[in-house]
Amino acid sequence: MFRTALRNVLAHKARLLMTVLAVMLGVAFVSGTLVFTNTISDAFQNSAAKGFDHVDVAVEAKHQKSKGDRVGRTPELTRATLEQSARVPGAASALGVVRGFTAIADKDGKLIGGGFQSEGGNYWGGKDPRYPLTDGTAPHGKGQVLIDSETARRTGYKVGDTVRISVDGPVLTPTVSGIFTTDDGNVAAGGSLALFDTTTAQKLFGKPGTYDEIDVKAKAGTSQTALKAQLDEALPKGKTETTTGRQLADDQARAISSSMSSMKQGLLVFAGIALFVGTFIIANTFTMLVAQRTRELALLRAVGASRRQVTRSVLIEAFVVGAVAAVTGLVAGIGIGAGLRSLLGSLGATVPDGPLVVTPGTVATALAVGILVTMLAAWLPGRRAAKIPPVAAMSSVHAQATTKSLVLRNTLGALFSAAGIVVILAATKMDGDTGQAPMGLGAVLLIVGVFVLTPxxxxxxxxxxxxxxxxxxxxxxxxxxxxxxxxxxxxxxxxxxxxxxxxxxxxxxxxxxxxxxxxxxxxxxIRADYVVSMANGNDLSPDVDRKLRTTEGVTATSPLRNAPSRIDGETEFLTGVNGAVIGRLTDLKVDDGSFSVGGTRVVVDKDTAEHHHWTAGSGFTVSYEDGKKQKLTVAGIYEGNEMIRGIMLDNATLAPHQSDPTDMQVMVKTADGTSAATKDRLVEALGSNPAIKIQDKKxxxxxxxxxxxxxxxxxxxxxxxxxxxxxxxxxxxxxxxxxxxxxxxxxxxxxxxxxxxxxxxxxxxxxxxxxxxxxxxxxxxxxxxxxxxxxxxxxxxxxxxxxxxxxxxxxxxxxxxxxxxxxxxxxxxxxxxxxxxxxxxx
Structure with a gap:
């Protein structure tokens, strides 16, 4: 029977080739996806792990949870905390880390790194072990900066060149004092990294005298775990938290793996679709192959072959086809993985160097998918052929499907389709989050039902x-x-x-x-002509609004400012606006009261009002982030949307309670409306800042x-x-x-x-x-x-x-x-x- 199966496979080479191709494409997609994501993930993880070589324990401030009317705050890591960390017995050294968004413009004035990967930090002392200098010297003062070697290579900047840099709004034009190398994953992915001296970085990032993190290096013979225990004992209880360098590297690896998993799952979904479609073709092919060889199979039954042997013969054919398709698909998939990595490079995305990763899991998955899918698709036709009596097969009495089987098929198809439609319609009435799973289930049921009903x-x-x-x-x-x-x-x-x-x-x-x-x-x-924001979604400096307000042709501006607060024991974010003009810059439907913002009068979106059971004229007490309380009155309730929602109050009321006010965006109304000339005027007013986006509604x-x-x-x-x-x-x-x-x-x-x-x-x-x-x-x-x-x-x-x-x-x-x-x-x-x-x- 084995020899018979092999002979049948080789007897129809054209059909064999097309069947193999159908399976191979699906397998190639699966294995290519696994090779590509494993290669990229491994390269980033190795790069990230190198970035923690100079950190044995990291100290960070621990956020204090909100309680009652008190808004939760994050304590600051000061110079005193840094000195305490450096004095523990197992510490060899401690350095303070400052981070923030820093946009670098290339020589054509365009933003490098796409905004979200444009980072800045501090260079510690005369020699920072994290960032080895390849050229130049350490930066000093606001007029000097270091840039990473990848950014220097891409832009052509050299030591002594002047660069345009933006931190939170204002444009700086420091001189490149040096170039350094780094294993930072953002730089490896095509971003940029700019370093200032510590004092300058603290001022630019709005953190004077404080740090985002303190990195402690252990003395020889002191383990990371022992150093962590010493720091936990020495530092203020409940205000700091410590993490070992090994744990940081592991967390980073998990984060990278998690970020890659969504891409991997998305690609695998389409690979599954290709395989799912291929399954129909394989089943169809084997059904026709078995139908064409019915007399041959009947003759085998007549000379003594059992039903199991006939089914096994068909499955052996499927195994051979699946194995050939799986192996060729795996080889093609490795090529697809390498090609996708090269494609990323050609699209401008930089990927860290590293080998092409083909894991045993990838090989096993490719072989299992190719062979199992083919054998499962061939099992039903083989089983159906084995059940045909030899005499009936030789006289072709078996050819037509029975009425009973057709009625059963149509009944099952109708039930699946009806169930799918009912579940989908029920899911459309649910909340967006809770309805996703029922929607997916209904879609599967309906597709299966329609497939069964297709004849x-x-x-x-x-x-x-x-x-x-x-x-x-x-x-x-x-x-x-x-x-x-x-x-x-x-x-x-x-x-x-x-x-x-x-x-x-x-x-x-x-x-x-x-x-x-x-x-x-x-x-x-939105009635505003333009909306101004940062390219990476970070907050703007209040200077941006002040500059725009005094620009020729601008008739009204309103910054949108976000601030946490406590209302009725819950955390609510307030949106500060220019109450005098916000009505001219927005066009929101008011359901109750009037759209009036000023003093203690606020407007609230419909969902928030319903949650707190407010109506126009309702009063409530807000506890600001500085701990002070104030009674506010709901002047009106408006219909919010994905772009504008929340509790709006006047910035004049909110600002006294903010220690470091920043704006999410600024709405701008101009006398001449939207035009290229007006936009150029606004760009020029902001110093042709590469980090700032000026967008009209279009x-x-x-x-x-x-x-x-x-x-x-x-x-x-x-x-x-x-x-x-x-x-x-x-x-x-x-x-x-x-x-x-x-x-x-x-x-x-x-x-x-x-x-x-x-x-x-x-x-x-x-x-x-x-x-x-x-x-x-x-x-x-x-x-x-x-x-x-x-x-x-x-x-x-x-x-x-x-x-x-x-x-x-x-x-x-x-x-x-x-x-x-x-x-x-x-x-x-x-x-x-x-x-x-x-x-x-x-």
Missing amino acids: LLSRPLIAAADPVLRVFGVSGRLARQNSVRNPRRTAATASALMIGLTLITGMTVMAGSLQQAIDRMASSS DISNTIARSFTLLLNMLYGLLAMAVIVAVLGVINTLAMSVFERSQEIGMLRAIGLDRKGIKRMVRLESLVISLFGGVLGIGLGVFFGWAAGELLGARMATYELVLPWARMGVFLLLAATVGVLAALWPARRAARLNMLQAIKSE
Whole structure:
């Protein structure tokens, strides 16, 4: 039986190749994802671990929790704490660490590092062991700075050059006093690091005389654990917390692994989709292979082979196919992993150096996935063939499915579909967080149900194309009959394409609807011409608002300032605004009272008001971060959104209670409205600062749109894998269908249907099957897009379903293209059949 199985595998090399390709693509995607993420994660972890070589124990301030009306605060690490740390018996040295956002502009004035990876810090003394100098000297004063060697290499800056730097708003133009090397992970990932002397860094980052962290180095013979115990004993109880360098490295490694896991999971989802689609093709292929060899299997049964041996023979074939596909897929996956890493470099993302990581787990996963998926897909056809009695198989009595089996299949499909729809509809009524799991379950149930029902759905949907097919005469009518002749095979072939298009359409519908909702939100809630913020999302210096207020053409500005407080024993964040003009800069619907901010009068968004049971005229007591209390009055209740919400009060009321006020953003109204000249004037007023973004409403919408576009483009690229697998499935199905119908095609040729007619028949059959899968996929995708949008858009008053008709038309055209391309080889093969030999074939 083993030799028979191997002979059967090698007897049909073309079918073997296409089946192997279908499995190989899925395996390659899985293994490529694992190789890529493991390689990047390992490189960053090794780089991060080197960054803690000079830290045996790190001392940080411990945040004090909020209690009663007291707002929780974080104590400061002072010079005294640093000296206490250095005096413990096991400490060889202690240095204070200061960190903060520092944007560096390149020679063209553009921001380096993308904002979020633009960091600054302090250089400790005349020689800092963390940052070895490769050129120049240590910085002194506000006029000197050190930059990392990677930034120097990318920008061309050298010692003695003047650079433009921004910390929290104002632009500095220090001289590069030196260049250093670092193992900092942000720099390795394409960011930048600028270092000032400690006193200057403390002033620039708003931390005069204090530190963010104290790094302690142990004496020879003192372990990190022993030094940590000594520091815990010496430092103030409950105000500091200590962590060993080893623990910091482990935490960093876990953080990197966690950040990579989301990317890994996302990529593996699409790999799973490709494999899921491939499973249909494999099952379809083995079903047809077994059907074609039914008499051969019946003969084996007649000469003594048992049912188990017949099933085992089919599974051996599947094992051989799966093993070949898994090995080739693993090799291809390693190439994909290396290619993705190179692609990151070509896109400008810097990755730390390191070897390509191919773990035993990756190898085992690739082999297991390839072999198990293939064997599972082949098990049902093999089992079904083994149950056919030998005499029935030889006389082809088994050919048609029984009415009982069709009724059972349709009943199960209807139950799964109904259950999926009910669960999805129930999930749309739930909260965004609690409804996600039921939504996912409902989607799975509905897809399974529709797949099971696809043979039943194929007849009416394909019949709808009959008027168009009649235009093509005999070839069109024969194509329609061939499409519904074997509904199960047609369903399995169409389902592969259906799944891919369901996901693409669903994501497109949801993204388009959310984008339009955000556009409406920006245009309806903001009257300001411009919104000014930091490139990395950090807070702005109050100087920014002062400069903008005095700029020519600016008629009104309002900073939005965030501050913690305690209200009714709960932590609430207050939003400080310019109460005199905030009504001119926003356009928020007021449900109760009036939009009036000033003195002790505040406005509150609807959700916060309902939580505290406030109405217009209600009074409440707020405890500010400095511990002082004040009675405030709710002047009005407005409808908040994702862009503007919370308790708004006048900055004149809030500022006296803040020790270091900073602004989240500044809204600006100008006399001339939005224009290139006005924007240039604002940019110039802020010193052409590379760290500051000046956006109008269109810019805000475009920024959000770019994130959606990037997500969709990634999705389209990844799901192209599933479409390729679906193409292979259609080719496989048509090729085997042509083989099965050789005698019929020979007869058609004999009675006058020419080769062009035969080609047209096969092409139209392929086109009908592909469009059938496309219509189902687009229909399901629209439903899922609507449902997911209802769930995610429940908090957005401006959300409304948007159907992207043009893109859906493109998707349907894509399905048709798949059908045309997939039919090229089978149609050519059918047309070249020798009619006499075909008529004599059995």
